[in-house]
Amino acid sequence: MSRPQLHLGVFYTGVGQQYVWSDPGNIDHTTIDGTLEIARTLERGLFDAFFFGEGLRVRENRGRVLATDVAGRPDALTQLAALAGATTHIGLVATQNTTYNFPADLARRLSTLDLLSDGRAGWNIVTTDNAWTGANFRRGGWLDHDRRYDRATQFVEAAKAIWSSWADDAVAPDSAAANWATPGSIRAVERHTDLVDLTVVPTLPRSRQGRPVLFQAGDSPGGRDLAARHADVVFSANTEYDKAVAYATDIRRRLATYGRSPDSLRILPGASVILGATAAEATERAEWLRREQLTPQRAIGFLEQYWGKDLSAYDPHGPLPDIEPDAGELDPSRGTISIADRTGKLDRIRTWRELAEAKNLSIHGLVLAIHPQDRSFTGTPTHIADEWTHYIQTRAVDGFNITPHLLPATITDIVDLLIPELQTRGIYRTEYTSTTLRDHLDLPPL
DSSP: OOOOOOEEEEEEOOSBTTSOTTSTTOOOTTOHHHHHHHHHHHHHTTOSEEEEOOOSSOOEETTEEOTTSBOOOOOHHHHHHHHHTTOSSOEEEEEEESSSSOHHHHHHHHHHHHHHTTSOEEEEEEOOOOHHHHTTSTTOSOSOGGGHHHHHHHHHHHHHHHHTSBOTTOBOSSTTSSOSBOTTOBOOEEEEOSSOEEEEOOOSOOOTTSSOEEEEEOOSHHHHHHHHHHOSEEEOSOOSHHHHHHHHHHHHHHHHHTTOOGGGOEEOOEEEEEEOSSHHHHHHHHHHHHHHHSOHHHHHHHHHHHHTSOOTTSOTTSOOOSSOOOSSOOOGGGSOOOGGGGSOHHHHHHHHHHHHHHHTOOHHHHHHHHSOOOOEEEEOHHHHHHHHHHHHHTTSOSEEEEOOSSTTHHHHHIIIIIHHHHHHTTOSOSSOOOSSHHHHTTOOOO
């Protein structure tokens, strides 16, 4: 048996506090030149895929644009179409929402990218339940949270039917054929379910990889089931080793319930990488990064979300606000509040007051203390390569989806410093052996 190989992608969010836009070395994330520079570096590093996040609405704080975060992220499919002709191997993955798109339209746009890139397209399937995002669309917040995965499942099933409606030999091989399309080789698709209703004759043939590769972030029970039923690649937040093993075990068990083999799905947890020439240097960089991401100004904005009031007059290096918060529950408009966290804020604030008093924490100190640590691998290239080798050899993961905090620096460091160590250990490719994304990921043929 061949040795397991590590698969790597980069998730280019372009929004949120993880990207340190204030660093003078960072590229402008809205320019094609900057994006192309990253894509070419990824190809030099033999990465599987370049992922673009989706931003249907900018994040807000108390009804105003959250000014501390980058915004203005271009449409993912448009960006990736521009990259398709300027790259040769890297997979091109667009995050697209099943709640606010229509299956026939989105399937056609994704299929277009797959054809233009000669089989390198992927679709990162996401759902949205909140009315804050839905206000940008005709129906507003029309889909209840518990129904979003029902909609996603019906949506994906419709898209897969559309992509398989053209036979592999539908298009004539040469000009000597009597017809451009073989008669009977193109089937109409109908779906009449409670959340998807369509009748369509698909307009595009299949790409060389058959259809776009399906990616899905599955941590909730509904997300895990959707991934086990339909995804080719699944993301998760389970980067710590024991949690990664437990997650992989659960996902592979769910695969079996849908008649799928363990080899039919790749597990790529999201993670960041912080490298240093020494362990101490890497730790110092990690602490610098954390403080750049959670600045005093952002600490004030974070508490404003919970207090529901203007706290700009308070010193972030001073004690917690001495005023009581609004009684209303959390507004999800910052885009970072989970369903579970939208209630119980008064109890949470009470706990924070107790913690701040017990440890004599300032506003900034409290936010640093309560904010979850970044899911990062921190250390020397040798240390991280050894750690990743253990993950791969024990099948805890199939690779990682990297979220960079500095661009191009984070990617350049990984390509120049970490990847040679992975290649030395025999767990990372030394050249591309194919050009389609499905083949990069060693997924079974359709």
